[in-house]
Amino acid sequence: MALENEVTEKKYIKLNNSCVNDPIYLSWLNRFGGTSYWLFGKLNNYITKTKEVGYFERYVSDLETTQGNDGMISKTNEKSITVGAFVEETDMDGLRGLFESSKVKMLTNPTTWTTEGAKWHDVRIDTGSFIYKRTNKTNFEIEMDIILPKQYVISE
C-alpha cells in the first residue's frame, strides 16, 4: 500500500552505462501518450535501396559520336538501417511499442546533443511481424528495419 503522499507507482528504472560505438537512439510516442526511448548499437547494417522511376529512349542522329541511346528519368532511393539487439523479456513489451508506433524519431546528434540541443528526424519502422513473447524464454534477439527520411534525388 502506498504512503499517503505518494501519488504514483514506484517505477523501476534500469541504468545502462554501456559504451556504444555506432549508436542509433530512437524515441517514440507510446500507446499511453508518453515518450519511450531505446539505444541500439551492436548490429547495425546501413542499406540503400533504389528504384527506377522512368526510362526513355534518345533519338540518335550520329551513331559514331552519340554517348548512348537511352536514359533514365530518375531513381528513388530509400535508406534504411537494420538494427539488432539482445534484450531481456521485460523489455519486449516496450520494444513492441516501438515496432507498433507510427511516431518514431531518431536522434541525429547523439554525441553533441547536450551542447547544441537534441535534434531529431522522423523515421519509420518497417512493417512486418515481431515476436515479443515466447514461453520459457527470458532473452530475445530482435531485429528491426528503420527507414530513414526520403532522399532527394537528381531527376531529368
Add this chain to the structure above:
Amino acid sequence: MPLSIISTPEVDVNSNSNTVGKYFSVNRPIKFGIQRDADFAFTAINCNSTTVATVTATGFGAAWYDTVTAGTDFEIEITGSTLPDGTYTVTSDILIGSNSFTIDITGLGYTGADSFTGGDLKIVRLNYRVKTEISVAGSVVGTAVNKLDSNYQVETDISAFLKSSLSYAETFGFDVLNKKDTTVSNFFILKFAEFWSGYTGNYSSEGTGKFYLINSVRQLGDPYNGNMGDYTIFSNYDIADPRAKFLSDFEKPSYFEGYPFSLDFIFNADYGSSFSLNKHEEKFNINNSSSGVDVNVLSNIGKGYVNRMTLNGSYSSSVDHLEVWLEKIAVG
C-alpha cells in the same frame, strides 16, 4: 436553454468519487450525451368542450412569445400528464403575459367535465438539431451537429475533432526537470446551442468546464474505457487506492546514460494552487541496497497536461537501478 448533458466519459477512478477522471484518449470515442429538456412544465389541463382544452401555467407568454408565430397553429408534445402522452395542436396565440393557451382535443372523447394534472411539454420544432462547439485551448476546432432520437436525446462523439488539434512533435529540450507537452495533450471545452428551421440559438455562455485530451489509445479489457484515469495523478486518493502509472510502455524503462530521456506523467489540473509534486529518485546498487533518495520539486506550470520529466543523471558507477515516484506537497 432547455438542453442538458446527461452523460460524459468521466469516471470515478478506483470507484472513488473524489478522483474523477477527466483525461480522455482521443483515439477512442469521446461521447457526451445531450438531452433536450421540456420547454415548459405546466400545472393543469381543463377541457372546455369536446374539442378544446386549456393548458395552464404561469409564464407561458414570456417564455414562448419569441419562438412561435402569432396567428399560426403549431404542435406541442405533452408527456407526464394524466392526459395521454402525445402531440397536440395549439389553437390560440401565445401572447406576452398570457398564462394559458388552448389545444385541440377533438375526437379524444373528453368533455367540459374532464380535467388533467400537469406534465411537461415541448414545442414540436421543424428540423430541430443540437450544435456542439468544440474548443481546444481556447480555439474552436469544430462543430458537431446532431439530430435527436425519439427520446429527445443524442450521444455526440467529438474525438475526431479533438484528434485534429494534436500534432506530435519533439519539443522538449531535456534541459528542465519537467515541462508540459501540448503536442500530446491539451484541454477542451464544449458549448451547446439548439436550432431549427427559422431559428438559431446562441451557444451556452458557460460551456461544460474543462476536460482533457491525450494522444493515447486503450485496448480491450483496459479499465475505464477511453478514460486515462489509471494514469492520472490525483491529489486526493484514499489511502488504499492504487496510484497513477507513468506513461511508459516498458515495465522497467532503461535510462541510457548520456542520452536524452524522460519519464512522462499526467499532471492533473486538480492540483490547483494548493498542491504540487516532488520527484523522488532512490538509487540502488546491484545487491538492491539503497544509497539514498534525491528529492526535487517539480514546476507547477504543466498542470493539466502530459508532463515530460527528466532524471537527475550523472549516476555513479555503483548505481544499478533507480526507483522513481512522485509525492504531493502542499504549497501556498
